[in-house]
Amino acid sequence: MCGRTACTLAPDEVSRACPYRNRDGQRRRPGWRDGDADKYRPSYNKSPQSMSPVLLSHRHFDKNAPVDECVLASMRWGLVPSWFKENDPGKMQYSTNNCRSENILQKKSYKDPLLKGQRCVILADGFYEWKRKDKEKQPFFIYFPQNSNSCVKQDPEEESSDEWTGWKLLTMAGVFDCWTPPSGGEPLYTYTVITVNASANLQGIHDRMPAVLAGEEQVRRWLDFGEVKSLDALKLLQSEDMLTYHPVSTIVNNSRNNTPECLQPVDLNQKKEPKPTASSKLMMSWLENGSSKKRKESDSCNSQEEKGNAGKSTGLLEQWLQGTSKKQKKK
Numbered sequence: 001m002c003g004r005t006a007c008t009l010a011p012d013e014v015s016r017a018c019p020y021r022n023r024d025g026q027r028r029r030p031g032w033r034d035g036d037a038d039k040y041r042p043s044y045n046k047s048p049q050s051m052s053p054v055l056l057s058h059r060h061f062d063k064n065a066p067v068d069e070c071v072l073a074s075m076r077w078g079l080v081p082s083w084f085k086e087n088d089p090g091k092m093q094y095s096t097n098n099c100r101s102e103n104i105l106q107k108k109s110y111k112d113p114l115l116k117g118q119r120c121v122i123l124a125d126g127f128y129e130w131k132r133k134d135k136e137k138q139p140f141f142i143y144f145p146q147n148s149n150s151c152v153k154q155d156p157e158e159e160s161s162d163e164w165t166g167w168k169l170l171t172m173a174g175v176f177d178c179w180t181p182p183s184g185g186e187p188l189y190t191y192t193v194i195t196v197n198a199s200a201n202l203q204g205i206h207d208r209m210p211a212v213l214a215g216e217e218q219v220r221r222w223l224d225f226g227e228v229k230s231l232d233a234l235k236l237l238q239s240e241d242m243l244t245y246h247p248v249s250t251i252v253n254n255s256r257n258n259t260p261e262c263l264q265p266v267d268l269n270q271k272k273e274p275k276p277t278a279s280s281k282l283m284m285s286w287l288e289n290g291s292s293k294k295r296k297e298s299d300s301c302n303s304q305e306e307k308g309n310a311g312k313s314t315g316l317l318e319q320w321l322q323g324t325s326k327k328q329k330k331k
Contacts, residue, residue: 011037039074047255067226117225211237
């Protein structure tokens with residue numbers, strides 16, 4: 001399962017955080033599809049039907065673009081097949097938020113876009129999963145292990161560098177489709193997250209996990225539908241121990257809660273929620289003093305000054321999250 005994610009970066013930060021390699025091995029930074037940066041909203045608690053940043057081949061939007069050139073787009077979570085006949089996608093009778101890798105060729109909703117090469121990579125800080133214990137469910141936040149260098153404050157003279165030193169985004173494999181209302185209207189791009197059996201270190205939480213693409217070469221091969229055919233691309237989807245996790249507060253259970261507390265590590269040995277720490281207060285101060293306001297509107301990155309500030313605030317996020325995790329481990 002994958003029913004909740006977090007993606008807290010501003011649009012420009014997402015672009016910097018997901019460089020890709022083309023067939024020649026050249027590292028590129030993807031731009032946003034026209035107008036899509038405005039449709040994306042950062043969130044600590046993303047649920048299905050919300051818009052998420054997705055990386056895919058530019059060829060899907062421009063027939064003259066190279067297949068190995070990538071672009072960022074905002075897509076709605078929950079695949080709506082192109083052949084769906086109702087005018088309201090909310091009338092679909094079944095969930096398409098997730099798609100099992102072993103069944104993807106057995107269901108028309110997923111088989112059609114897969115065979116058409118409509119593969120994408122969903123980007124997120126990480127995802128939430130719930131471990132069931134008796135009648136209760138404990139949420140965990142699951143993500144890529146972070147490089148310690150990402151916590152080092154960037155030198156002001158290097159802030160304009162294209163090299164991303166912030167949070168390492170999770171790259172999840174998916175397929176997408178484009179649906180247009182039968183009565184006419186704007187096309188809607190939607191996606192589903194492909195899932196696989198949970199890796200050994202996550203089986204204690206849940207038996208399924210998103211199909212995670214571990215590195216730039218795997219991302220390149222998944223997206224390059226011209227060079228890598230569908231059946232070969234499916235072989236990239238493996239269950240490997242590549243993720244880490246920590247328990248978080250049950251406030252994340254309600255998708256309307258969208259605060260940094262959703263990500264904050266908690267001590268499961270305490271009967272009550274832990275009191276706010278100095279680092280969590282720092283996070284709240286960071287949000288209240290401007291970074292959250294900048295992230296709410298896509299035009300927050302219009303000036304170089306704002307871009308610099310966004311990069312600094314992301315560094316604080318890493319320090320807060322990692323620092324709090326270390327404190328919990330020491331207890």
